[in-house]
Amino acid sequence: MQTKRSVIRNTALSYAGQAYTLLVGILIMPFYLGHMGAEAYGLIGFFSVLQAWLQLLDAGLSPSLVRAVAHRQGSEGLDRYTGRLLRSFEIIFLPLAGFCCVAMYAGSEWIAVHWLNAQQLSTETLVQCIGLMGIVIALRLFSTLYKSGIQGLEQHAWLNIANVIIATLRYFGGLLLVSTISHDPVHFFEFQALVGLIEAVIFAARAYQQMPTPSPLTGFDWDLVKPIIPFAASMSGTAVLWIVLTQIDKVLLSELLPLNEYGYFSLVALITTGIMMLSNPLAQTLLPRLTVLMAEGRRDDMHQLYLAANRFVCTFLFPLAALIALHADEMVFAWSGDRPAADWSRTILPWYSLGSAIMAVSAFQFYLQYAYGRMHLHVWYSIVSALITVPVMFLAIRGYGAYGAAIAWFVLRVVSFAVWPVIVHQRLAPGIHSQWLRDIIRISVMTGVGLAITEPLLRLIANENRISIFLGLAVSGLLTLLIVAASYKPLVMKISVLFSKPSV
Incomplete structure (x- = not known):
């Protein structure tokens, strides 16, 4: 406790x-x-x-x-x-x-x-x-x-x-x-x-x-x-590959785009980086605690903490990313007040937003390997991902510019997410994958339901005023978050007990 x-x-x-x-x-x-x-x-x-x-x-x-x-x-x-x-x-x-x-x-x-x-x-x-x-x-x-x-x-x-x-x-x-x-x-x-x-x-x-x-x-x-060198070397190698995966598009576009358009792209990058960074505070406390639990031989407790942390992050990350994707230009305009930047971001931000949420959640497989101190799987994953990502992003950017980068980014993240978690879970903790998958499916479905239900309310609130757009987006996002959270059975049971408890 x-x-x-x-x-x-x-x-x-x-x-x-x-x-x-x-x-x-x-x-x-x-x-x-x-x-x-x-x-x-x-x-x-x-x-x-x-x-x-x-x-x-x-x-x-x-x-x-x-x-x-x-x-x-x-x-x-x-x-x-x-x-x-x-x-x-x-x-x-x-x-x-x-x-x-x-x-x-x-x-x-x-x-x-x-x-x-x-x-x-x-x-x-x-x-x-x-x-x-x-x-x-x-x-x-x-x-x-x-x-x-x-x-x-x-x-x-x-x-x-x-x-x-x-x-x-x-x-x-x-x-x-x-x-x-x-x-x-x-x-x-x-x-x-x-x-x-x-x-x-x-x-x-x-x-x-x-x-x-x-x-x-x-x-x-x-x-x-x-004694630290082997672990540091594996971390360094994976860091190189991680930077390639997350930054290769930004490097290529910095040479291709005029600097003013790259400024607009930087707004998109800031939003999507913010999405990925939302799980960082949890990681700062989670990684030492997972490591301590493994050192104490409390493997089952470590697995339960891993699942609970993943569930918590997905519950607020998926609704946020989906809301931004659905209302990309409105979000950028309300945030920056720059109409050219909002128009430029309209077709770029949705794909980056969704892909960044998937990548943030994918980091949990790294956390599990970190706790076990077994980084060889992550090294091979990073190598294969980099070998695929670099040529795909290069061709997409050279052929279709920033839009090609956005589509390629999203597709690569989806394919990776469909394959990699099951491999890591089966190798390290076979008993947790079914629960992990149920959480992912439930949260994804309820995010779609929540956004569909709240869309008319958002349209009722938002107009051309930036404050009203922010307010509409905030209300839609908050209600969707509540719908997703309420779909978790243990939480529903706790609320049910509270309402059914007899008065005194």
Whole structure:
């Protein structure tokens, strides 16, 4: 019971913190488009792609630190072990961060001239911005490392408070800058570098406090790092393949589309990334807890937690993604106030929205393998997926542009989802697949029912006013969510008991 309360509390804290971070980012980003213009916003979207690819320099060390610290919880010498391990990882990260800065500075002119299709922003501006991107990404590499150690200790309350503070500074500070001080994208990225430095210092201070090194001159400890290398290598390999799966379309389109259209595509990418990120707070608390349960030999409890978490995520993710897909242009217009962006997104966003929800739920098969410490299945899955995805996306984008990318993205996700979960479940936990499949079918069907029932109400509420559109979408989404949740039998039984209980 204590474990269950702990998971619920930590998940609630993570969702509160990351919901704020995600919501603030989603609400603020369209203002950047309005104040800086479509090309500068496209540059911010390109920065997001670069950040995803250069996070590969992490080499799987950050998730390995989470797992190593979680495994050692409650054991003797925890502080000494984690402190020495953190210092060893810091020493590995130093040349990686340096390489990031140098590579971005050296390649900035080529990217500005030969890759990005800018008509209004000067080459000098692009070069300066790209160089600053390298500094921001290097700082975030270290921030991710320190966060991972804190996450492994399951200090989710502190972690999410700190994330809220940083998100407030990053987004509201950036909005204040571009709205009242300067529209220059160079100044925007200089501010992001400053925020990145503050973030790294805050998380480093907490990590040093909770995982102190034996002395300031503590060096690299090969004996501690060596056992982690196989797991880190598998995580790094799968991370490379994961980035290929999720970012190859964004890379190809950044070269193909004019920078202003890439700004519109960045709005679509922000929405769909937000859909996939909605399960991240749960993953932050779920992965350490699944690992601990397996370490304690409580396999059945781990399976039940896995199923409950999957059910919970699908219950709110499927209605959200389906609602966005059904009303894509209305959603973008109500959100951004930019009619050209809404028109451009009309045929692109629906497919990306549905595909992103499927990919977010597909991550649960990775969580199961992570808990078992058996990553070879995920490695092979990622290799095969990448070998299929890259040529398919290349041909789709070259032939049909952004629309081709959207269709290909959705079809690939559906085919993968139809095949992969059953393989993972049969290999690791054969008894859970039937319940998992029933949950998926029930939630999908009830999502369709809910949207069909609430569509007339949405049309009654929404008109050309952005606020009314938001209100109509919110009402439709909330009612659909309630319909889906009410279709879960244990929940219905609890409600039935409450209503049938005799009064006193």
